[in-house]
Amino acid sequence: MPHPPSHHSIALVGLSGAGKSAVGHLLATRLGWPLLDTDALIVQSAGREIAQIFAVEGETHFRDIEAAALHQALEGRPAVVATGGGIVLRNENRALLRERAFVVWLDAPTAALVARLQAHNQERPLLQGDAAARLEALRTARAALYAEIAVLRIETEHRTVEAICEEVMRNMSRP
Numbered sequence: 001m002p003h004p005p006s007h008h009s010i011a012l013v014g015l016s017g018a019g020k021s022a023v024g025h026l027l028a029t030r031l032g033w034p035l036l037d038t039d040a041l042i043v044q045s046a047g048r049e050i051a052q053i054f055a056v057e058g059e060t061h062f063r064d065i066e067a068a069a070l071h072q073a074l075e076g077r078p079a080v081v082a083t084g085g086g087i088v089l090r091n092e093n094r095a096l097l098r099e100r101a102f103v104v105w106l107d108a109p110t111a112a113l114v115a116r117l118q119a120h121n122q123e124r125p126l127l128q129g130d131a132a133a134r135l136e137a138l139r140t141a142r143a144a145l146y147a148e149i150a151v152l153r154i155e156t157e158h159r160t161v162e163a164i165c166e167e168v169m170r171n172m173s174r175p
Contacts, residue, residue, distance in 0.1 A: 017113035024082035105150035
């Protein structure tokens with residue numbers, strides 16, 4: 001897949017716990033670009049937490065707000081965009097990501113994702129109950145969608161955030 005022009009943003013996609021936020025922070029710092037987290041944009045625009053949106057208005061409404069947040073994140077100057085894991089579920093989101101971003105799929109084995117998520121005590125509506133089973137189901141449902149739009153896939157288990165950022169930057173500069 002061809003690399004986007006250098007004025008495009010970088011979008012990080014992948015399952016919860018893959019490292020999108022941590023990598024996004026360091027990458028944005030190194031590039032001197034803003035970090036835009038679609039989940040944070042959703043919370044800001046909705047005035048409530050994602051779990052509350054899911055509980056009160058449901059997933060469809062959440063996905064509508066998420067699509068608007070992605071448009072907002074990708075419409076301005078180049079930025080590092082950390083996306084929610086389900087951003088790829090809508091065709092229009094995948095099309096926008098392909099058009100406007102260098103898309104990097106961060107991935108790790110399910111056990112590593114679960115361990116990372118347990119270390120960050122944050123409520124995640126789609127991971128209620130057996131987190132490992134839910135993550136495997138989400139992986140099955142989303143892996144082909146991540147692969148469809150990703151210019152680069154990086155396994156994050158046993159890798160430092162610094163090494164992952166270096167790989168992203170090295171691949172961005174390739175012709």
